[in-house]
Amino acid sequence: MRTVAEPIEGTEVRVEPADSPGIEINGVSVSINSVSKADVRVDLVDRAVSVSADRTRSFVVEHALGPLGLQGVTAANVVGIRNEWDFARPEHRFCYSAKLSPACVVGHPAGLPNPRLSEALGRVELIERDPQPRQTVSKPVSFSANGGDIKLCPREHGAGIRFKIKYGEADIVAEVDPRGETDETLIDSVTNSTTPYLSPNNGEAVTHAVADLVSDIAVIGGFDDLVVEADLTEAYHALTIGAAKKAHSSDSVERRSS
Amino acid sequence: MTLPAPKTVIADARTDSSDTRVTVNIALSGDVDVDRIKRTSTGYAGETAGRLGRLAAGVASDGQVHYPEPDFTANGPWLVLAPLSGVVSTVATGIGRVVVTLDHDATTDKQLQRLDQRISALLDSVRPSHNHYPVEEDTQGVFTTGMTMFNLDSIEVGEKLTATFNVSTTPATDRSTIESQFESVENVEDIKYDQLVGVERAAPSVHLREAVESAHRTVYGDWEYEWLPTPGVFAEIPGAEKMALGTGSPESTEFSEEQYESCLEALQTTLSNIEEDT
Numbered sequence: 001m002r003t004v005a006e007p008i009e010g011t012e013v014r015v016e017p018a019d020s021p022g023i024e025i026n027g028v029s030v031s032i033n034s035v036s037k038a039d040v041r042v043d044l045v046d047r048a049v050s051v052s053a054d055r056t057r058s059f060v061v062e063h064a065l066g067p068l069g070l071q072g073v074t075a076a077n078v079v080g081i082r083n084e085w086d087f088a089r090p091e092h093r094f095c096y097s098a099k100l101s102p103a104c105v106v107g108h109p110a111g112l113p114n115p116r117l118s119e120a121l122g123r124v125e126l127i128e129r130d131p132q133p134r135q136t137v138s139k140p141v142s143f144s145a146n147g148g149d150i151k152l153c154p155r156e157h158g159a160g161i162r163f164k165i166k167y168g169e170a171d172i173v174a175e176v177d178p179r180g181e182t183d184e185t186l187i188d189s190v191t192n193s194t195t196p197y198l199s200p201n202n203g204e205a206v207t208h209a210v211a212d213l214v215s216d217i218a219v220i221g222g223f224d225d226l227v228v229e230a231d232l233t234e235a236y237h238a239l240t241i242g243a244a245k246k247a248h249s250s251d252s253v254e255r256r257s258s
Numbered sequence: 259m260t261l262p263a264p265k266t267v268i269a270d271a272r273t274d275s276s277d278t279r280v281t282v283n284i285a286l287s288g289d290v291d292v293d294r295i296k297r298t299s300t301g302y303a304g305e306t307a308g309r310l311g312r313l314a315a316g317v318a319s320d321g322q323v324h325y326p327e328p329d330f331t332a333n334g335p336w337l338v339l340a341p342l343s344g345v346v347s348t349v350a351t352g353i354g355r356v357v358v359t360l361d362h363d364a365t366t367d368k369q370l371q372r373l374d375q376r377i378s379a380l381l382d383s384v385r386p387s388h389n390h391y392p393v394e395e396d397t398q399g400v401f402t403t404g405m406t407m408f409n410l411d412s413i414e415v416g417e418k419l420t421a422t423f424n425v426s427t428t429p430a431t432d433r434s435t436i437e438s439q440f441e442s443v444e445n446v447e448d449i450k451y452d453q454l455v456g457v458e459r460a461a462p463s464v465h466l467r468e469a470v471e472s473a474h475r476t477v478y479g480d481w482e483y484e485w486l487p488t489p490g491v492f493a494e495i496p497g498a499e500k501m502a503l504g505t506g507s508p509e510s511t512e513f514s515e516e517q518y519e520s521c522l523e524a525l526q527t528t529l530s531n532i533e534e535d536t
Contacts, residue, residue, distance in 0.1 A: 088401040088405050093349070093404050099461075
């Protein structure tokens, strides 16, 4: 596992070291089973609690999880630190209505994959210990949703994830190792690109999408070595989370130690 | 065809209002103009078609519909049917009115260009803006529902130039935020702001909240909250034990059979949840 040696802060979040593998957001373990919403954004809840006690929801988690995956962090406790309302944000209105704190919203206010967090992660010492098995798919997994298509294909152990993403007329190919090192120029470009809903063009949107797919497929889905081919449309988290869910539910996850 | 005839819905809603055996009250956000609604092969069509469709769902449910006027003295929790597209609400925005007076005497200053400039400056000052979001193009209220919004009501030109704006308010709106909106406008003499209806934030019990949230998770797979864009009957209902729900969108002039069924299912599941836990 790789964790931060000391706490760091990004926009809206603080990232603290973890003693065991895995990432938590506001105390909820990040996994495919904790996803409560996946369309224009991804929200997580603690499935162990009943709905009435369900004040565990964290909103727009992809903006925190994307930078963690891009920087190869596999163990961390992410804590929301926002304490002021911005009611222009639908997620803040949700929290105000449901008597949740604004700290539940860990997404970036400008729709960015938290460049300040990514920079801090790039500077802080990462502690690596207790190697964990890496995961791929045992066979190709295809999924379609909201007019988009995605295919997850097996890849050799330790190769990382090759993303081949298309959004409108724009496309991008990116190599990311969610348990290791990824090209800094790519990380910088991805984390400074705005979400498709706010992007000035599809080129920036597809660059942003790399962080979203790292979040959904690698960090939430738990995959490390894949070739991912995705043709994205609106609300594509239904597609990316859906594909990861399908891989898990169809018994297609392959764990491999070096 | 599941949907009843429009006039039957209204008649049944009035009858339902007198049934006081049921302890969950249902109110409707807005009036229904039944004479201007048609029942089509797919649902209702007309300016208030959505209200009629939601009212029909209320009548078909086991709750006590209050129509046309709610009896605010009734016991029990309240569910307000509103065009919420399947989400839930506990908050309604408020309403205010601001009158801005400018030192501009049109009886002596005949230059229309200067008058035009002053009016333009006023309108520019209330145009919505945000550091990150395209709020000027936000026709769906994705962002602007949570912003202090100004809507020009009238302009009077005489010895003074007086502009009156209706204001949609949020919990962040106060007199100073209203006044600061006009800081950049020249020749402002006076700003009078009145909060007409405050933001209404209900505080329903865990019991009611769970019943509504669980019902939405059952019917839609998730529960989400959004604010009501106007206070309406939700703000008038006294007490904290109230929530709003419903299908359809505010501007739509059509309400489908699917929306009716979905609204009824969410309502009925909510009522069952309330009854189970009582």
